Amino acid sequence: MSVAIRIDGDRLWGSLMELARIGATPAGGVNRQALTDQDKQARDLFSRWCQEAGCVMRADPIGNLIARRSGRDDTLPAVMMGSHLDSQPTGGKFDGAYGVMAGLEVLRSLHDAGVVTEHPIEVVAWMNEEGARFAPSMMGSLVYTGAMSLDDALAIKDVDGLSVGHELTRIGAQGSPDPYGKPAAYFEAHIEQGPILEAKGKTIGVVSGGQGQCWFQLTLKGRASHAGTTPMDLRSDALVGAAAIIGELNRIGRAHQPGCATAGRVLVSPNSPNVIPGSVYMTAEIRHPEDSVRAAMEQAFREAVDEAVRRNGLQPQLAKVLEQPAAAFDASCIAAIREAAERNGYPCMDIISGAAHDAVAMSRIVPTGMVFVPCAGGISHNEIESAEPADLAAGCQVLAEAVLSHAYSGNS
Amino acid sequence: MSVAIRIDGDRLWGSLMELARIGATPAGGVNRQALTDQDKQARDLFSRWCQEAGCVMRADPIGNLIARRSGRDDTLPAVMMGSHLDSQPTGGKFDGAYGVMAGLEVLRSLHDAGVVTEHPIEVVAWMNEEGARFAPSMMGSLVYTGAMSLDDALAIKDVDGLSVGHELTRIGAQGSPDPYGKPAAYFEAHIEQGPILEAKGKTIGVVSGGQGQCWFQLTLKGRASHAGTTPMDLRSDALVGAAAIIGELNRIGRAHQPGCATAGRVLVSPNSPNVIPGSVYMTAEIRHPEDSVRAAMEQAFREAVDEAVRRNGLQPQLAKVLEQPAAAFDASCIAAIREAAERNGYPCMDIISGAAHDAVAMSRIVPTGMVFVPCAGGISHNEIESAEPADLAAGCQVLAEAVLSHAYSGNS
Numbered sequence: 001m002s003v004a005i006r007i008d009g010d011r012l013w014g015s016l017m018e019l020a021r022i023g024a025t026p027a028g029g030v031n032r033q034a035l036t037d038q039d040k041q042a043r044d045l046f047s048r049w050c051q052e053a054g055c056v057m058r059a060d061p062i063g064n065l066i067a068r069r070s071g072r073d074d075t076l077p078a079v080m081m082g083s084h085l086d087s088q089p090t091g092g093k094f095d096g097a098y099g100v101m102a103g104l105e106v107l108r109s110l111h112d113a114g115v116v117t118e119h120p121i122e123v124v125a126w127m128n129e130e131g132a133r134f135a136p137s138m139m140g141s142l143v144y145t146g147a148m149s150l151d152d153a154l155a156i157k158d159v160d161g162l163s164v165g166h167e168l169t170r171i172g173a174q175g176s177p178d179p180y181g182k183p184a185a186y187f188e189a190h191i192e193q194g195p196i197l198e199a200k201g202k203t204i205g206v207v208s209g210g211q212g213q214c215w216f217q218l219t220l221k222g223r224a225s226h227a228g229t230t231p232m233d234l235r236s237d238a239l240v241g242a243a244a245i246i247g248e249l250n251r252i253g254r255a256h257q258p259g260c261a262t263a264g265r266v267l268v269s270p271n272s273p274n275v276i277p278g279s280v281y282m283t284a285e286i287r288h289p290e291d292s293v294r295a296a297m298e299q300a301f302r303e304a305v306d307e308a309v310r311r312n313g314l315q316p317q318l319a320k321v322l323e324q325p326a327a328a329f330d331a332s333c334i335a336a337i338r339e340a341a342e343r344n345g346y347p348c349m350d351i352i353s354g355a356a357h358d359a360v361a362m363s364r365i366v367p368t369g370m371v372f373v374p375c376a377g378g379i380s381h382n383e384i385e386s387a388e389p390a391d392l393a394a395g396c397q398v399l400a401e402a403v404l405s406h407a408y409s410g411n412s
Numbered sequence: 413m414s415v416a417i418r419i420d421g422d423r424l425w426g427s428l429m430e431l432a433r434i435g436a437t438p439a440g441g442v443n444r445q446a447l448t449d450q451d452k453q454a455r456d457l458f459s460r461w462c463q464e465a466g467c468v469m470r471a472d473p474i475g476n477l478i479a480r481r482s483g484r485d486d487t488l489p490a491v492m493m494g495s496h497l498d499s500q501p502t503g504g505k506f507d508g509a510y511g512v513m514a515g516l517e518v519l520r521s522l523h524d525a526g527v528v529t530e531h532p533i534e535v536v537a538w539m540n541e542e543g544a545r546f547a548p549s550m551m552g553s554l555v556y557t558g559a560m561s562l563d564d565a566l567a568i569k570d571v572d573g574l575s576v577g578h579e580l581t582r583i584g585a586q587g588s589p590d591p592y593g594k595p596a597a598y599f600e601a602h603i604e605q606g607p608i609l610e611a612k613g614k615t616i617g618v619v620s621g622g623q624g625q626c627w628f629q630l631t632l633k634g635r636a637s638h639a640g641t642t643p644m645d646l647r648s649d650a651l652v653g654a655a656a657i658i659g660e661l662n663r664i665g666r667a668h669q670p671g672c673a674t675a676g677r678v679l680v681s682p683n684s685p686n687v688i689p690g691s692v693y694m695t696a697e698i699r700h701p702e703d704s705v706r707a708a709m710e711q712a713f714r715e716a717v718d719e720a721v722r723r724n725g726l727q728p729q730l731a732k733v734l735e736q737p738a739a740a741f742d743a744s745c746i747a748a749i750r751e752a753a754e755r756n757g758y759p760c761m762d763i764i765s766g767a768a769h770d771a772v773a774m775s776r777i778v779p780t781g782m783v784f785v786p787c788a789g790g791i792s793h794n795e796i797e798s799a800e801p802a803d804l805a806a807g808c809q810v811l812a813e814a815v816l817s818h819a820y821s822g823n824s
Contacts, residue, residue, distance in 0.1 A: 132682075137685075226605050229792075231670060250652045271678070275676050285639055
């Protein structure tokens with residue numbers, strides 16, 4: 001059952017660079033948000049490449065796009081790899097794209113070597129991991145794993161009022177209910193998106209789990225009125241309330257490190273220089289490796305909202321739109337990754353994922369492991385996101401060996 | 413020289429309601445932007461009404477429309493009243509229209525009573541006070557008073573590329589250089605557009621002047637990165653910096669009342685829920701009746717920017733895009749208004765105009781006074797703008813008596 005394949009790091013790098021041309025931004029990043037024309041182009045390119053490597057493509061009703069390579073026994077559950085092709089509005093070339101292209105590179109290497117695995121092998125491009133255009137993030141994997149209803153997800157709209165369902169149809173990305181059962185295991189390769197591996201001089205992060213997180217959407221309604229004629233004491237300024245909450249949220253994060261607390265999106269109405277803001281929409285997210293600490297942070301955030309609402313005479317609408325407990329990955333998947341790294345002599349360390357990933361959603365229903373590689377300065381969700389070809393190749397080799405360890409296989 | 417006329421509040425209300433049918437919106441407001449067909453209709457109606465009251469109409473080269481009622485000595489400078497007929501896109505029935513219709517009502521009352529004043533009396537409808545279609549606001553009065561060149565104003569275009577000059581010609585609103593010298597005094601009646609009179613239970617606001625103002629545009633650049641993986645201590649969050657500035661700006665305003673300080677517009681980039689904001693654009697405006705206090709407020713604002721920039725590791729770009737000194741109205745005009753209110757037993761108070769008005773432009777060249785009346789909830793620039801007939805009538809009576817006090821007159 002032991003099989004040795006070597007992935008091709010140059011080919012992997014070439015695929016990443018070709019993919020990055022779709023939605024490329026002048027600043028060297030990528031804007032390829034979920035279900036846009038750019039996302040469709042990326043999906044089409046991925047499909048073509050997988051088919052050229054002997055795979056059959058399918059999509060499920062939420063638009064997860066899956067390449068399947070048959071195993072010797074096709075009734076066995078697949079061993080699945082994957083990540084996502086969608087990006088942030090000012091995203092980089094590697095976040096998500098790396099995991100999908102690494103999966104593709106494993107498929108190609110197996111194809112070239114004529115390996116037939118016992119289990120089928122699948123590579124999935126999850127729909128809308130970023131949540132930038134349609135909140136929440138990880139939509140595809142949440143629906144796949146049953147953590148979110150399909151109908152709820154299809155009804156979610158972007159800022160232009162276009163729904164997920166509408167856009168899935170528009171770009172032809174909606175498929176049929178998946179005919180296969182859940183996979184035997186799931187592996188995802190990803191850039192770390194944080195500064196730890198680089199700082200410690202490690203090539204491979206063996207991810208032991210993910211921190212928990214919760215996301216909020218908050219609308220504050222005040223009273224729009226003339227900025228020159230409305231006395232300060234008679235105002236209900238929604239933006240002043242939002243600013244107080246943003247400041248408090250930052251203090252809460254600082255007081256509970258290594259947890260994080262962030263307001264990422266703010267929309268002001270009417271957003272005119274000489275009109276007091278009558279309404280503000282904002283998002284807030286809170287993360288911590290320990291669920292009990294995260295709950296305390298949430299409580300402090302809610303108190304900050306109450307205080308700002310009271311002081312500014314606002315009407316709040318606060319909704320928690322996502323809550324994920326901290327996740328622990330599967331011991332055998334973790335071991336397979338660590339052993340592959342050590343077998344290849346790659347410096348490695350255990351690490352917690354600060355970001356949410358589709359792997360965190362998958363870990364609720366199947367044995368799951370993740371491979372991290374460093375990215376420059378720990379910077380991600382940014383057009384200057386960068387990673388070394390050698391590190392990406394090392395992560396892909398570890399991914400290949402971890403997958404094979406779970407796909408009991410032999411040479412044909 | 414003392415003359416007692418009584419204006420007709422019912423007739424005033426009827427004129428306002430008939431005028432409000434021109435450009436009426438389904439929500440009960442008015443869309444009658446400068447130099448549109450609706451504006452032409454309103455100007456034509458105003459002209460007909462004035463002519464029926466014995467006046468001669470003229471227009472000047474920027475389209476200010478003036479009704480003139482001869483005095484006993486027509487070589488004396490006129491006593492002028494006025495305001496504007498143009499509205500915001502979603503404006504109300506009273507902003508501007510009230511001052512013109514109140515002037516008309518004074519003309520009609522003088523006509524009915526057969527009064528001949530010593531000085532001529534004029535009522536002006538200033539062209540484009542709102543600045544909604546063609547920026548800046550107060551265009552007609554700025555050109556009339558020499559604060560803006562005629563050629564510059566004529567060349568300004570709306571979003572469709574149509575110039576002021578083109579549209580003046582199209583609706584036949586352009587006249588000849590004004591044959592008369594500057595007026596002896598200028599009086600304007602206006603709804604307050606703020607909540608103070610209503611809150612204090614006053615019918616008449618005796619406007620002592622207009623506050624000065626300065627407007628700023630501020631861009632803060634930080635570093636966009638992943639909200640889940642970037643430790644709190646390693647962030648350059650532009651939104652956290654902006655929030656601190658917005659909070660400080662509000663505190664500066666509260667600490668310097670009756671001045672105001674407002675952040676009205678905020679644009680966040682990339683504005684994604686799980687990305688630390690890398691850049692924020694915001695506006696700030698500061699107003700105060702005393703220029704020296706406004707300068708101190710500006711200094712405090714600049715210090716708040718410096719502090720937020722330093723604490724969050726940001727790069728700022730701060731530009732002052734507008735600065736207007738405070739205006740003090742004329743002591744004899746103010747006294748005439750106060751005396752008229754007291755003579756009639758109307759509850760009155762001194763008040764500063766928070767908004768800019770044509771009267772502020774006029775005050776730079778002629779003795780000027782303004783009469784404020786309450787509007788419901790202080791709400792203006794809004795289709796629900798509303799005012800009480802009795803308050804409007806009281807303001808018009810005060811206007812009439814203040815004008816007559818400066819028009820040395822007797823019964824014919």
